[in-house]
Amino acid sequence: MSLTLRDVSTGYGRRRVIAGLSLPDLRSGEVTTLAGPNAAGKSTLLKAIAGLAPFTGQIALDGQDLAQLSAPARAKIVGFMPQSLPSGASLNVLETVITALRASGERAVTEPPETRAMAVLLRLGIDHLALAGLDQLSGGQRQMVSLAQAIVRAPRLLLLDEPTSALDLARQVRLLSEVRRIAAEGRIVLTVLHDLALAARWSDRIAILHKGGLYAFGPPAEVVTPAMLGEVYGVIARVERCSQGHLMVQIDGEIPGGASGAGAKERGAQA
Amino acid sequence: MSGSELLDRYHRQNRRRAALVGAMAVFALIAVLVDLTTGPSGLPLSETIRTLTGAEVPRGTSVIVWQVRLPVAVMALLVGAALALAGAEMQTVLENPLAEPFTLGVSAAAALGAGVAIVLGLTIPFLPPAWGITANAFLFSLGALGLLQLMGRLRGGGPEVLILFGIALNFTAAAFLSLLQFVASAEDLQQLVIWTMGSLQAVNWGSVTILALVIAVTVPFALMASWKLTALRLGEEQARGFGVDVTALRRWALLRVSLLAATAVSMVGVIGFIGLAGPHIARMLVGEDHRFLLPASIFTGALLMSAASTLSKLLITGTLLPVGLVTSLIGLPVFFWLILRGRPGR
Numbered sequence: 001m002s003l004t005l006r007d008v009s010t011g012y013g014r015r016r017v018i019a020g021l022s023l024p025d026l027r028s029g030e031v032t033t034l035a036g037p038n039a040a041g042k043s044t045l046l047k048a049i050a051g052l053a054p055f056t057g058q059i060a061l062d063g064q065d066l067a068q069l070s071a072p073a074r075a076k077i078v079g080f081m082p083q084s085l086p087s088g089a090s091l092n093v094l095e096t097v098i099t100a101l102r103a104s105g106e107r108a109v110t111e112p113p114e115t116r117a118m119a120v121l122l123r124l125g126i127d128h129l130a131l132a133g134l135d136q137l138s139g140g141q142r143q144m145v146s147l148a149q150a151i152v153r154a155p156r157l158l159l160l161d162e163p164t165s166a167l168d169l170a171r172q173v174r175l176l177s178e179v180r181r182i183a184a185e186g187r188i189v190l191t192v193l194h195d196l197a198l199a200a201r202w203s204d205r206i207a208i209l210h211k212g213g214l215y216a217f218g219p220p221a222e223v224v225t226p227a228m229l230g231e232v233y234g235v236i237a238r239v240e241r242c243s244q245g246h247l248m249v250q251i252d253g254e255i256p257g258g259a260s261g262a263g264a265k266e267r268g269a270q271a
Numbered sequence: 272m273s274g275s276e277l278l279d280r281y282h283r284q285n286r287r288r289a290a291l292v293g294a295m296a297v298f299a300l301i302a303v304l305v306d307l308t309t310g311p312s313g314l315p316l317s318e319t320i321r322t323l324t325g326a327e328v329p330r331g332t333s334v335i336v337w338q339v340r341l342p343v344a345v346m347a348l349l350v351g352a353a354l355a356l357a358g359a360e361m362q363t364v365l366e367n368p369l370a371e372p373f374t375l376g377v378s379a380a381a382a383l384g385a386g387v388a389i390v391l392g393l394t395i396p397f398l399p400p401a402w403g404i405t406a407n408a409f410l411f412s413l414g415a416l417g418l419l420q421l422m423g424r425l426r427g428g429g430p431e432v433l434i435l436f437g438i439a440l441n442f443t444a445a446a447f448l449s450l451l452q453f454v455a456s457a458e459d460l461q462q463l464v465i466w467t468m469g470s471l472q473a474v475n476w477g478s479v480t481i482l483a484l485v486i487a488v489t490v491p492f493a494l495m496a497s498w499k500l501t502a503l504r505l506g507e508e509q510a511r512g513f514g515v516d517v518t519a520l521r522r523w524a525l526l527r528v529s530l531l532a533a534t535a536v537s538m539v540g541v542i543g544f545i546g547l548a549g550p551h552i553a554r555m556l557v558g559e560d561h562r563f564l565l566p567a568s569i570f571t572g573a574l575l576m577s578a579a580s581t582l583s584k585l586l587i588t589g590t591l592l593p594v595g596l597v598t599s600l601i602g603l604p605v606f607f608w609l610i611l612r613g614r615p616g617r
Contacts, residue, residue, distance in 0.1 A: 052508065052512070071511070071514045074514060075512070079512075080511075080512035082508035084506055084508050086509055087506045089504040090554055090559040091559050091560065092281075094281055095560055096505055099502050099513070099560075100502070100509075100513050103498045103499050103501070103502035103510065103514065104513055104515065118277065121274075128272070130277045131280060131284075134505075146509070149505075149512075149513070
């Protein structure tokens, strides 16, 4: 199973955010991280793949052109976890996950939707929240619910837009290890992460987006380098290995004058 | 608690909600019976029920029940149901708890249409004069919602844009109505003012049938969209991610809202706040799973409107108050409460 992106351009209205981007095929069983400075087009690209933003070029899953599919058909094979958290509706957690399953018009095939939804909550360790109102949850809890909504249809391709932004350290680890398990089941996972150390630790490959195109793509150790951090993010950085061999990214400061990257202006870029 | 225990509780909760919806339906029917027994000529409940079940009753009683009171009572029920369903769908698709046909200019446009018929005598040619005002009100309110959709589409159709256009439409229609009132003769002015207060007195079985048909056609489609509407309550991005075509959902929901609101308002005049209070009370009772929320809104609206119809006869002895005035008096506190509660997005 593979996801193909060829010559993809996307944006909002007339504004092009990504222009003519091609990626080596993403394979099942792997977690790929999209990274890059703010406004590099990471979320927009993810939305284009999810069918939520218009694009030109080819985005295909196993040779099936995703643009040709209807929204419900696409939702069956593509799970999307948006950056925005589910709003505080008067619904409990279980209801929202059932809704994620039923809204695309999918009928119960083997087991009732509520059983499937409950199984997902159990898997993510949030089953105790099943009957809690969405409006009573913390941001982090809502983010876990959002992941449950994205995976309940057991999609072949899982797209995650900054899935750890509202999570504390323990939950970041829990979510990302769960994401690894999901990939290990033979799914393709593509996630946006700002934290490059986290990305290096949990993903198989990293794609760095910069100035509307692909700057680098490959295993973390090849992509996350001081040269890349300087050029793309405009920061002076060291990349070292810890005693266990994991990559560690140390940011020492900004490059005076902003280097060549937009990152110097975008102080929000973290690594 | 184990997974199966939680699922049991979820199922129990749903059964309780279904029971609540059923209870609201029963209360609405009781309210209609009470409405039927209220009026200048005192008819006891037993006599009313005997008449309805076809027992032998004096001809006068039969006429009062079948020709005078029943159309009015049924119309109250239907108008309440239509406006509350319209309000519930509007609040969801426009993602705003204060959205309803009344706040977004539908009623004001209907009043302007009625004003054009009453003051200027302009209406659809070849139509029986009795239907002129209704036809104008219907066309104007449908036009207002059509304009709203069109403007929204030009600007991308987001909920904020639609809300702002709705408010602008409301003020525009009100301004033109003031102009008409200024140039109207004393007699026309009185008729127009009374129309804008909302009244059930002019209804007959013909208008009841038309509204019943509109409800019968729109309700199944609304119920079929209930999962999608629930999904939209989680946020537009979420719903799109679940495979919901939000643009189409919004367009079809607003079409249903247009038909329901335009038909209801054109037949009974301006009725405020039922479209706001009905869905909010329903939401408190059954939550936001639209499989329950939509029917609960329908019955709550019907109940409120029947109660308002009864109150309009009782509040001042010997005087029949315009029912729109009564619904506003009931609804305004709800409106203020919603604002003061200060929890946006609910």
